Amino acid sequence: MHAFDYAAASTVRGALDLAGPGSAFLAGGTTLVDLMKLDVLTPDRVIDVNALPLKGIRLHDGALRIGALERMSDVAAHPVVRSVHPVISKALLLSASGQVRNMASIGGNLMQRTRCDYFRDVTSACNKRRPGSGCPALTGVNRNHAVLGTSDSCVATHASDVAVAFVALDAQVVLRSKDGDRVAPLEEFYRLPGSTPDRENVLGPGELIAEVVVPVLPWARHSTYLKIRDRQSYEFALTSVAAAVDVKRGVVQDVRLAAGGVAAKPWRLRAVEEALKGGVAIERTFAEAAESAVDGARPLAHNAFKTALLKRTIVRALLDAAGAR
């Protein structure tokens, strides 16, 4: 681990004042400290933000508002979250382990880094960690990597589960800096890798995620999260799907879908949503609509299975959310 200064802030203003180039905010530390031990992240200053008042889970103005420092466990267990947007709770409960969820914050979760092994191995090249050094995953071990939204510079997935649920629900993030607050749709908060995979989001230096705002979608009471993984718990997704469907008289009125484990960022499946609207809520409709999920997919040597698996995951998620099984 590189040497660093540690400072704990008690106010947002104080935290923003301490922040600068080379600083990092410390929430639960489950990503930050892990990557510092590996020398992947080498901040000069670590600013502990755990005492900041970025907390609270409430319904306000037609939206569910979740403070960035709320712990994954607390959000998952919150009765309002569970009743209004169960998909959020489900996605969280299928993330990591109980111990990690007790420590990890929602803001930190959205900021977690990819699990690409080359990114974690400082003896290896990696465009995301060392821009311009190359991407060994393109030709190396890439079973867990992305098939959508990738570039020739980087094929890593964004590994967050709850971000997939948030993106499906059109969530926004409130970003706070010395210049004040700004609001960004979470889907646009994340950047595609393009030729600059080191720039993963639009957060400015020293800017904080303050809150996640999820517009209430009344019919999203019937929403679900499905996760395909190599063991039953405590493992990242090979594919995952967040789904909410509004079915009336057997016909899909509206639908929200997003996928994880397959893309460079939490992946909204708009084409599939469009194909579903007005369709009869049966398996065949779901399967036909799911075809467009992988348009433009760029499978690699070891992860081509993800395209078919994603389509099947979508079908299962829709069956579940539509109550058709």
Added chain:
Amino acid sequence: MTLTPAELTSAVSGGIGTSPQRPDGNLKVRGEFAYASDLWHEDMIWGATLRSPHPYARITSVDITEALKVPGVYAVLTADDVPGRNLYGLEHKDQPVLAVDVVRYQGEPIALVGADHPETALRAMKKIVVTYEVLEPVVDMETAVDDTPLHPGGNLVRHVPIRRGSQDVTAEVVVTGRYEVGMQDQAFLGPESGLAVPASDGSVDLYIATQWLHVDRDQIAAALGLPQEQVRLTLSGVGGAFGGREDLSMQVHACLLALHTGKPVKMVYNREESFYGHVHRHPAVLYYEHGADHTGKLVYVRTRMYLDGGAYASSTPAVVANAATLGVGPYEVDNVTVDAYGVYTNNPPCGAMRGFGAVQAGFAYESQMDKLAEALGMSPVDVRVRNAMTEGSVMPTGQVVDSAAPVAQLLKLVQDKPLPAGTSSDIRELPGGVSNTTHGEGVVRRVGYAVGIKNICFSEGYDDYSTARVRVSMVNGSLSAAVHTAACEVGQGLVTIMQQIVRTELGIERVTVLPMDTTIGNGGSTSASRQTYVTGGAVKAACALVRDKLAGRTDIGDEVIDETTEWRHRATEAIDPVTGQGNAHVQYGFAAHRAVVDVDVDLGLVRVVALDCAQDVGKALNPQAVVGQIQGGSAQGLGLAVMEEIQTSGGKVRNPSFTDYLIPTVLDMPPMSIDVLELADPHAPYGIRGVGEPPTISSTPAIVAAIRAATGLALTRVPVRPEHLTGT
């Protein structure tokens, strides 16, 4: 009057055949057990190891100047500082304590730092400048022998041929296959750790988590250039082993630093370093051809197998011999051709792991038996029973199996067990479990069977023995016994077993087990399922000597009866280097599994619903420990079947963490129904048969057989992953 043990047993509780509570159980569950990583000395410093990032490279220079300048650093050592022999190894002395000129695997140790704090040591380590000329690694086990030689003698560690009966006989039904087994890790939870304490006379004490104190000591002493009595080892709390602690890791390193600095030195690997710090299970490629007549009787088995030993030999010779001699499985076959090759590559070194050699062969020959059953239109159990070996059968080595071999009985026991109820509506019991992937859609349930054979104890003429000392004296008015051995308790329950044996043999209830160390003679390795057999035998023999002196007395006043003895099992012999013939093994152990598996054939997810086992253990000295071993071994086999693999690319490990190297959790493991047979082996103490390894062998092929039945896929490689099942 001398009493027989049987007459004494009734007097005390906690003797053999009962399941007294083990002393470490509650402590471990509560997190209070002192492991080697908890060792502490007020005056100690910390050691760290600089390792090669390259699987194969020439070292052109090592510059430690800047590292030595870091405040708090006591020493920076390289190969030049190894005073004795800079080569060690269990069977071949081919592995440097610290690399000289060349590194042959990723993670090979090059230099050591001793410093006042672990972080200081790590920072100093980063200041060591090593320049490398990176070389093209040898990574393919099938072509390694003809590739760049990595050691002076070339890349063949050992070839074991077996020729029995006709080599060109033909058969009515022939099935062939190529099988692959991925590299499994022991995945013990307690990483490598130890504390070396130097003495003023130039000798050293090492407190260490290991599997074999004396062989560690001998190798350490040779590397340090010290006489053996100047290196004293004491076993520390071991957090699992499974073969991964048979080779040295930080033992010599910590002692070197301690002797060099005059300070106690602690070394603890972190999880990633642990993946580089111990050997793994050999990955293997196995080619098989089985010929049978139309009744299903095997006419011949021919196989060629490759086992990847990685950069250093470790126990590759024994692994290859096991794979070869057990290569047809627990079946009678008159005509056998085996060629098993253990090779050097630049992959991670591989060595002992539970079921070594027998696991790899077991997956292949059991897959072949299923293929044969299919070709013959027979049931998998029938084809196995048709060929099942029995007592008196002849092994491919010519060795006669001279105690119980209830192969058919074990298969029938698991076959006759009631099947679990139909597919559950509780998602936790379905493929994907809590991941909410199915409520039954796409789920197909099928059953698979397998049976396996494992040699128990050390083989091929190795003069194996254990030493035990039993001391009896009066404590608070009643007889009390103390047992001392150098046999390592690694979590398998040896401490309890020794107490049980003493209670039964001497009728003394209060039995203390003294710390395991090198002040007593060799206890042999805690491996090959041998400790209860060999050290148990030694304790029993020492008790017999004590019992004679005790002569039935219950009060011996101030007298102390103190007996030490060595105990050997019957001798084995080397196998012929051309024909593979010879009485190579001491004893054989057998287990059979029936796996019931639900497969979500659309999503490629597997849920093992039941994994029932029958095993002959000769005599269950501690029935609860026996069941624990069978459950643990079966779980490790489940891991190999569906998830566990160290993935390498160009010789580099790609998943050195427990987040990326997956082991089954309690959610992946079904409850087991277990039948334990007790068919005494007249050659063994109490008739016991080693327990730890056999269940690891048959659980993997049984699970894969069930997945094959559910999917119709060939599945010739383990672990089986979702993408192998989705047809995509």
